[in-house]
Amino acid sequence: MSTEDRKFGFETRMLHAGHIPDAVTGARAVPIYQTTSYVFDSADYAAQLFDLKQYGNIYTRINNPTTAAFEERIASLEEAAGAVGTASGMAAQLAIMMTLLEPGDEVVSSQHLYGGTRTQFVHTFRKLGIEARFVDPDDFEAWEAAITPRTRLLYGETIGNPQGSVLDIERLAAIAGEHHVPLAIDNTFATPYLCRPITHGAHIVVHSATKFIGGHGNSIGGVVVESGEFNYHHFPTIAAPSPAYHNLRFFDTFGHHAFLMKARVETLRDTGACLSPFNAFLLIQGLETLSVRMDRHVANAQAVAEFLEGHEKVEYVAYPGLKSSPYHEAARKYCPKGPGAVFSFGIGGSDKREIGKTFIDSLNLFSHLANVGDARSLVIHPASTTHQQLSDEELEASGVGPGMIRLSIGLESTDDLLWDLDQALRAI
Numbered sequence: 001m002s003t004e005d006r007k008f009g010f011e012t013r014m015l016h017a018g019h020i021p022d023a024v025t026g027a028r029a030v031p032i033y034q035t036t037s038y039v040f041d042s043a044d045y046a047a048q049l050f051d052l053k054q055y056g057n058i059y060t061r062i063n064n065p066t067t068a069a070f071e072e073r074i075a076s077l078e079e080a081a082g083a084v085g086t087a088s089g090m091a092a093q094l095a096i097m098m099t100l101l102e103p104g105d106e107v108v109s110s111q112h113l114y115g116g117t118r119t120q121f122v123h124t125f126r127k128l129g130i131e132a133r134f135v136d137p138d139d140f141e142a143w144e145a146a147i148t149p150r151t152r153l154l155y156g157e158t159i160g161n162p163q164g165s166v167l168d169i170e171r172l173a174a175i176a177g178e179h180h181v182p183l184a185i186d187n188t189f190a191t192p193y194l195c196r197p198i199t200h201g202a203h204i205v206v207h208s209a210t211k212f213i214g215g216h217g218n219s220i221g222g223v224v225v226e227s228g229e230f231n232y233h234h235f236p237t238i239a240a241p242s243p244a245y246h247n248l249r250f251f252d253t254f255g256h257h258a259f260l261m262k263a264r265v266e267t268l269r270d271t272g273a274c275l276s277p278f279n280a281f282l283l284i285q286g287l288e289t290l291s292v293r294m295d296r297h298v299a300n301a302q303a304v305a306e307f308l309e310g311h312e313k314v315e316y317v318a319y320p321g322l323k324s325s326p327y328h329e330a331a332r333k334y335c336p337k338g339p340g341a342v343f344s345f346g347i348g349g350s351d352k353r354e355i356g357k358t359f360i361d362s363l364n365l366f367s368h369l370a371n372v373g374d375a376r377s378l379v380i381h382p383a384s385t386t387h388q389q390l391s392d393e394e395l396e397a398s399g400v401g402p403g404m405i406r407l408s409i410g411l412e413s414t415d416d417l418l419w420d421l422d423q424a425l426r427a428i
């Protein structure tokens, strides 16, 4: 049986997809092609490349062999048609919008979003003439009601925080289908190991690869993934002649790859927010151990969530792996191997802002910083950091109470994590 007939498992693709040993040197690991540009074989070949009649390397802002290995590996793991790497998760989100939308267009988005995403959707979109409408992700009538003839995209996160809400992707994909708009899912907190939104009907998947994909807190990167299943036949920006590429009709020319081709040769070309080959290399190192790390992240997160839920100084724990979570059933369906390792809990007491600070300062192993998805355990107290300018009432309204603590559980010895949290809770 040849390898072409075999559908390899997730772990095998994590290690092998998108790369064969280098034909010239035999290098087994994916080499870092640290080059800006590529010599053309002939003037004719160069002309074909620029006319998109041939696919090949032109300039690293548009494509690069190390980045291509990362892109192909992600596409394989997400069961997608292709992927485009970007400078960051924020750049990946912006690339989707700049590829699909025009001034006057609208996005309907879940309101359970990463804070930076909400800011981007409200403020940067306004400068582009794009409106984002936010809805409660569990209220499907609200999704329907927010869609207008100018809606060009539905958007949500697989696992939203701080609520630990698991999105019903299939239900949302059905709504997207009825209204002929694509559905984009930010799958950062789940990774393709825990959830593959395309297999549930999503058309576009986006990641901050900065988090669990890289997994070691050393590189910023992002990626946009396309299912190849959305019919862009009547979708203005993808079907109509594009003046930015000598009136090319992307859907007629590239079919299932139209959205990503446009994202690459127009959006990346013009925004310049490409992934560096060195970061692509580091993200590939992360991908090669993704399943092993995620199993361990999830096991530690479940143990920590159960420990906190039973602790007298803890008011609530919002982890969908707990039976007490309203999202427990959805988590079992969409993330059967576990709903990630980022979640929030609330500490009790009267002056919660102060108690939160004392708790953070008493921790030893957990690093106090603004990131998630590191191999090391991380903690942040939004009320005294990212959200400190808000009043207690405003904090509650944005779903971030004064006593809320967000954890990103790492790969340390489970007992050590429980010990650290226990002694910090005793200190308050």
Ligand SMILES: *Cc1c(COP(=O)(O)O)cnc(C)c1O
Pocket (backbone or CB within 6 Å): 088, 089, 090, 091, 114, 116, 117, 157, 186, 188, 189, 207, 208, 209, 210, 211, 220, 221, 222, 372
């Ligand atoms: C971090 C993050 C982003 C933004 O990604 P960057 O790589 O930091 O630009 C977007 N969405 C989610 C869910 C994130 O956690």
